[in-house]
Amino acid sequence: MSTGISPGEHGDVLHRLYQQGKRRATQVPEFDAEKVMGRARAAHDAGAVNFWTVLNPAERSAFESAARKQAFAPGTALMREGEHADAVMVILDGWAKVCLDEDGRERVITERGPGDLIGESGTVPGNVRSATMIALDTVQALVMRTEDYTALIADFPGVPDLVKKQTYDRRTGRP
């Protein structure tokens, strides 16, 4: 296979990258400014989503009346990896770490705090917890049974979108 570049002639890596870039300049894709900016804006807005604060008053009071308040002392588990997922929670106050067990060692993935909905991925029937959550300080949470949460979602069709937004926000690592 021949490249037309003999070794030693313009042999440095930057020059080779430059030649490659120049070749690629003939096949540059065309992007649509509105589309690109629209997607960037959507990702940006999703980053601002905090589940609890974006619920409207009716949704929030429905959630409160179907849930009970529970306090978790620092170091206690809000949920454990592998357990049956029977509840969803909204953290009202305090912080928890999300961790995975990797061959006996704990790997912290991220943290969750006030306003975050947690455990919602367990709403699929028969699902188990995919991670462990440990309270870092005293965590006040609204705890709701999974079936009540499913019923609530049926009454408030706007809620699943908010959950999706929060999920997107987490996947993309937005603050």
Added chain:
Amino acid sequence: MTQEPYGDPVSLLRSVLADLARAAYGLLGHHADAEDAVQNGCFKLITAWPRVAGLATPGEQRAYLIRIVLNEALQILRDPHRRWEHLGPDAAERAVTLYSVTQHSFEDEIQSKEDLRLVWKAIGDMPDMRRDAVLLRAAGYEYRDISTRLGIKVSTVRSHISDARKQLSRTLPRGWEGRR
């Protein structure tokens, strides 16, 4: 072209989008990756808009956006999970370009991929303006074009590239160049 700074992110993006696409694609060689780089750059532009809106000239605003997108492209290039096949249809050619190999084995490919990562890391560690000049060069831009895009003198571009070339030759493993 207007001398007034752009009043909103979309007008700025529209005026410089062809350049962003060319720079990102020149570096990445992959349509979807190039689009990601531009989109991630726009995400940062929206966040930084209050500050970018305050820049004195439209040229400075354009340079700002170009520099963000170049660095987003660099992030993608440095992603250790970026697979060889994601390097685009000319990936094999790239391996050849880098090594002028006459016959290359799987190990050669892996090795060149590792070496490439060293190159992108070294570029990432350079001082801001040198790094951005080098990235535009690597995307296939001429010195004069780099100078207008970044708003710096051609002679400055020349010295950045020359310094970078020396630095890169020290970064790469011995015997890199003529490896076959």
